Amino acid sequence: MKLRVPTGLPAAAIVAVVLALLPFTLSGYHQGLASEVAIYFIAILGLNILTGYTGQISIGHGAFMAIGGYTTVVMSHDHHTNLLLTLPLAFAVAFVCGVLVGIPALRFSGVYLALATFALAVSVPQLTLKFSKFLGGSNGLQASTTVSHTWLYATSWSCAAILFAVAWLLLGGRTGRAFRAVRDSEVAAVSTGISLPIYKVLAFGVSAAFAGVAGSLFVIHTNGFAQPNEFGVILSLQILIGAAVAGLGSLWGVLVGALFVGLLPNLSTSVPVIGSSHGQDVVFGLIVIGVMLLLPNGIAGLLARVARLRART
Amino acid sequence: MPVLAGLAAACVFLVVGCLSSSIFAQQTVAGLAQGVIFSSLALSLVLIYRATEVINFAQGEMAMATTYVAYQLTLWGVTYWLAFFLTLGIAFVLGVVVQLAVIRPIQHSVIAVVIVTIGLFILIDGVVSWIWGADLKFMPAPFGKTTYHVGAVTVARQDIGTLIVSILSVFLLWMLFKFTRLGLAMRAAALRPASAALVGIRVNWMLAIGWGLAAVLGAVAGLMTEPAQFVLQPTMMQAILLYAFAAAVLGGLESPAGAVVGGLALGVFLNLVGQYVGFATSELRLPIAFAVLLGVLLLKPTGIFGHKKVRRV
Numbered sequence: 017m018k019l020r021v022p023t024g025l026p027a028a029a030i031v032a033v034v035l036a037l038l039p040f041t042l043s044g045y046h047q048g049l050a051s052e053v054a055i056y057f058i059a060i061l062g063l064n065i066l067t068g069y070t071g072q073i074s075i076g077h078g079a080f081m082a083i084g085g086y087t088t089v090v091m092s093h094d095h096h097t098n099l100l101l102t103l104p105l106a107f108a109v110a111f112v113c114g115v116l117v118g119i120p121a122l123r124f125s126g127v128y129l130a131l132a133t134f135a136l137a138v139s140v141p142q143l144t145l146k147f148s149k150f151l152g153g154s155n156g157l158q159a160s161t162t163v164s165h166t167w168l169y170a171t172s173w174s175c176a177a178i179l180f181a182v183a184w185l186l187l188g189g190r191t192g193r194a195f196r197a198v199r200d201s202e203v204a205a206v207s208t209g210i211s212l213p214i215y216k217v218l219a220f221g222v223s224a225a226f227a228g229v230a231g232s233l234f235v236i237h238t239n240g241f242a243q244p245n246e247f248g249v250i251l252s253l254q255i256l257i258g259a260a261v262a263g264l265g266s267l268w269g270v271l272v273g274a275l276f277v278g279l280l281p282n283l284s285t286s287v288p289v290i291g292s293s294h295g296q297d298v299v300f301g302l303i304v305i306g307v308m309l310l311l312p313n314g315i316a317g318l319l320a321r322v323a324r325l326r327a328r329t
Numbered sequence: 330m331p332v333l334a335g336l337a338a339a340c341v342f343l344v345v346g347c348l349s350s351s352i353f354a355q356q357t358v359a360g361l362a363q364g365v366i367f368s369s370l371a372l373s374l375v376l377i378y379r380a381t382e383v384i385n386f387a388q389g390e391m392a393m394a395t396t397y398v399a400y401q402l403t404l405w406g407v408t409y410w411l412a413f414f415l416t417l418g419i420a421f422v423l424g425v426v427v428q429l430a431v432i433r434p435i436q437h438s439v440i441a442v443v444i445v446t447i448g449l450f451i452l453i454d455g456v457v458s459w460i461w462g463a464d465l466k467f468m469p470a471p472f473g474k475t476t477y478h479v480g481a482v483t484v485a486r487q488d489i490g491t492l493i494v495s496i497l498s499v500f501l502l503w504m505l506f507k508f509t510r511l512g513l514a515m516r517a518a519a520l521r522p523a524s525a526a527l528v529g530i531r532v533n534w535m536l537a538i539g540w541g542l543a544a545v546l547g548a549v550a551g552l553m554t555e556p557a558q559f560v561l562q563p564t565m566m567q568a569i570l571l572y573a574f575a576a577a578v579l580g581g582l583e584s585p586a587g588a589v590v591g592g593l594a595l596g597v598f599l600n601l602v603g604q605y606v607g608f609a610t611s612e613l614r615l616p617i618a619f620a621v622l623l624g625v626l627l628l629k630p631t632g633i634f635g636h637k638k639v640r641r642v
Binding site for chain 2: 073120123124127128130131132134135136138139142143145146249253256257260261264295296297298299300301302303304305308309312313
């Protein structure tokens with residue numbers, strides 16, 4: 017644990033400097049792509065807090081992204097709220113929803129929880145169709161303002177940095193230890209005086225809040241347009257894929273996970289052999305399978321292996 | 330016991346309803362025909378879950394792909410029922426190959442297997458759309474378009490055929506597990522892998538055959554879905570898979586009987602609610618299915634037929 021600060025801080029500083037310089041070299045389109053990576057980064061970070069640190073699996077984070085995204089769009093559309101102000105609002109709304117989901121989730125474990133959250137991912141976009149007067153239905157809802165690529169880039173990566181710091185502080189301290197204790201053995205955690213319901217629900221809330229911010233940025237990224245299709249099951253699955261590629265229980269792998277799900281589908285559209293848009297699915301699917309076969313524990317597992325090798329020599 | 334009493338009460342309710350209203354009877358029969366498809370797919374999920382505690386997210390897409398194989402065979406001039414049985418054989422091989430190639434190497438890590446099945450989901454979707462295109466395809470109707478009139482009730486021959494084929498395949502599978510050496514070995518390998526290996530059962534092969542049989546059941550579900558929806562398209566099994574999840578969890582995930590009952594109950598319930606509850610419009614079908622699921626899980630966290638797992642600490 018002592019090692020983490022000296023190796024972690026310079027790495028974080030390098031990443032921060034590179035990210036700060038990138039917009040000067042990137043075109044608008046690529047800034048948009050980079051913002052997408054930031055959005056996935058935030059969502060995967062949130063999922064990692066829940067799954068990696070307290071061991072509760074969620075396949076429903078797309079639902080919390082939808083909640084955050086629709087918070088932003090409704091506020092902007094109905095009340096002309098500044099988009100920046102809607103971000104903390106999305107955080108708060110998603111946090112409350114996360115807590116509300118986290119309380120019944122206390123009764124489930126393992127695969128039952130996974131499927132219950134999957135139900136959430138499926139149901140929430142359908143609800144926007146049912147309450148179409150308020151939420152726009154399948155036609156979607158348009159925010160009152162749009163922003164430039166550079167604005168989005170700066171905002172999304174600033175959010176990513178702030179939330180990363182929050183996650184680091186939260187997980188490095190007392191709460192993080194309690195989370196890990198819950199993950200490793202609930203019985204042992206309870207017998208050392210950790211309140212299971214409080215920490216499990218807290219993890220759900222924080223995790224959902226992160227996804228909420230990601231969803232809010234996601235909507236801003238699509239020119240302030242929110243539509244149920246954007247928040248389909250595939251989005252939840254992509255976040256889960258990102259978290260698995262990142263490896264659970266590590267903060268550093270998250271960046272790689274975000275790059276993986278953020279960039280790979282875009283890169284693989286240009287595969288010459290298959291050509292058309294189906295190539296994207298074929299290549300993405302193959303690479304997901306390949307990566308999991310090679311690195312079942314994700315990038316975090318790889319980093320741990322490298323660290324062990326270095327310690328030995 | 331309260332479970333059995335509840336089921337008996339539900340059956341009495343349905344019979345009384347059917348006798349007193351022809352619309353009710355019609356919706357019940359249509360619901361059973363839909364439900365039996367959920368049951369088949371749910372049962373294939375349960376088969377794999379019992380053996381390896383893993384949910385195969387690609388089950389629906391594998392079923393869809395095998396249905397396309399049957400479509401191709403009928404295009405080549407093979408008669409429908411010959412194509413049907415050939416497809417079941419191909420599905421078995423597909424299931425075994427998938428297990429050997431991508432599941433076995435990482436079967437010790439549940440999360441990795443889940444991600445691989447999600448990767449398979451994306452891959453199969455891409456491959457099918459690449460080969461056959463994403464547009465609608467049509468197959469010959471296996472049962473014709475006849476409808477029967479029983480009193481004031483109209484029953485499609487299609488629905489009866491679906492019920493018979495699905496129930497027959499479930500029954501054959503049950504016979505296999507109950508009365509053959511292979512079935513016994515497979516049950517042993519699923520329930521007590523270590524002990525099974527000690528008495529000379531090839532546990533790994535049993536798991537592969539389990540995947541093959543699950544794929545066969547999935548293929549039956551796919552082949553029966555195609556006439557029910559009248560068209561063939563790459564997304565045809567996605568909603569069915571979600572209902573099958575709900576059905577499997579409803580039944581308790583480890584119980585084959587539970588999966589069958591869960592699927593039938595879900596099919597009938599959704600049709601009746603759709604008929605009689607004005608608020609339950611078609612966009613709320615999936616959310617309602619999952620609301621029922623969550624309700625049942627909150628009362629009985631391991632499903633209707635599930636047993637609570639006792640863990641040693």
